Structure formats: structure tokens, C-alpha cells
Amino acid sequence: xxxxxxxxxxxxxxxxxGKTYIFDSFRKKYxxxxxxxxxxxxxxxxxxxxxxxxxxxxxxxxxIKYHSMLKRCDALIYNSKGEMIMIVECKxxxxxxSQEVFDQAVRYNxxxxxxxxxxxxxxxxxxxxxxxxxxxxxxxxxxxxYN
Numbered sequence: 001x002x003x004x005x006x007x008x009x010x011x012x013x014x015x016x017x018g019k020t021y022i023f024d025s026f027r028k029k030y031x032x033x034x035x036x037x038x039x040x041x042x043x044x045x046x047x048x049x050x051x052x053x054x055x056x057x058x059x060x061x062x063x064i065k066y067h068s069m070l071k072r073c074d075a076l077i078y079n080s081k082g083e084m085i086m087i088v089e090c091k092x093x094x095x096x097x098s099q100e101v102f103d104q105a106v107r108y109n110x111x112x113x114x115x116x117x118x119x120x121x122x123x124x125x126x127x128x129x130x131x132x133x134x135x136x137x138x139x140x141x142x143x144x145x146y147n
Contacts, residue, residue, distance in 0.1 A: 001038045002093050004122035006046045026060045026075075035092035039122035040074055043090055052146035053077060064108055073108045086116040093122050102126070118143060 012023035014030055021030040022041055031037060044060070047053040062076035075088035089105040091097065097119055105117045109130075117137070118127040127144065128137040 001033070002035070002122070004039065004042050004093070005124070006042045006122065007050065009042060009045045009049070011041060024060065026055055026058050035094065036074075036090055039092060039120060040088075040090040042122060043088065043120050043125070044075055047077070047088075047143070047146075051143055054080075054146065065111060066107055071108060073105070076112075076114075084112050084114045086118055087112065087114050088118045088120070091119070091121040095121050097121055097124055097126060116140075116144065 012030075013033065014021045014023070020033040022033040022037060023029070024031045024037075024041065026044060040060070044055075044058055047058070048055050057078040057080070059076045059078070061072045061074065064071050064073060064076075073087050074090040076084055077086040077088065079085045087105050087108055089101065089108070091101060095101065101119050102117075105119055109117055113132065114130070116127055116129055118125065120126070125143060126139060127142070128139045129144075130137045
């Protein structure tokens, strides 16, 4: 897989019937290793290993309701009180992190109202903090630590 702008981690990789799988320690199962999945596994591991997030408080492919449609965000992160604090949207390294990608995370956030929106393609990472009272968001220089 492509080297990312993240620390390197050792993952359990399995080849079976012509497909490659990666063990998802968050969902506790092997999943097909797509380019987007590679970014997701690396980025979420980075959040746990380097930023202090708790793996037990990360929901992968979390289902959310947007208007009357069910959507899935790549990851939804909770704090120790069970409050949603961050949406993470992962794209493959070939996907440019455009306004369209950011808007996707914003749409997912409408019903959730999290504090942080994060988008990554494994090479570039953007995180913004949302201030609902002032109705504005601020892009941060780095991903915030859990505490």
C-alpha cells in the first residue's frame, strides 16, 4: 500500500480467494483492504497511538440519519461521557480534499453537532473546530489530542 503522511503501523494483513484483507481492531474483524480502508486504519491508529484517543470510543462506519436518509461516516469519536466529539471522513490518497469532501462531513454533522470535523486522504489532514454560538469554524494547525 502507499506510504502515508502518518507513522507506520503493523497491521494484520490476510490474502484470501484473491482479495486482501486488513484486521480492523475497532470492529474486531477482517475487512477488504481498499485504498480508503488503508487510510482509515492508519489514521484511526494514529489517533489512538499518538493523540490519546480511546479505541473503545471510536465507532467505525457509524450510521447517522440525515434528513430521511441513512448515511455512514467513516468514524465517529466519543468522549468519556458518551458525547460525540469528532467526525472523521477518510478518502483514498488519490482523492483531492476538496470543498465537496468537506461539505460531505458538514452534512453528516447537521444532526450530530460535534466539536471537530476531520477529513484526511492519508497525505493531507484537515481538522476544524466548530463554534456553534458564533456560527463559525476554525481550521486547526494539527489534530487535537483527546484530552
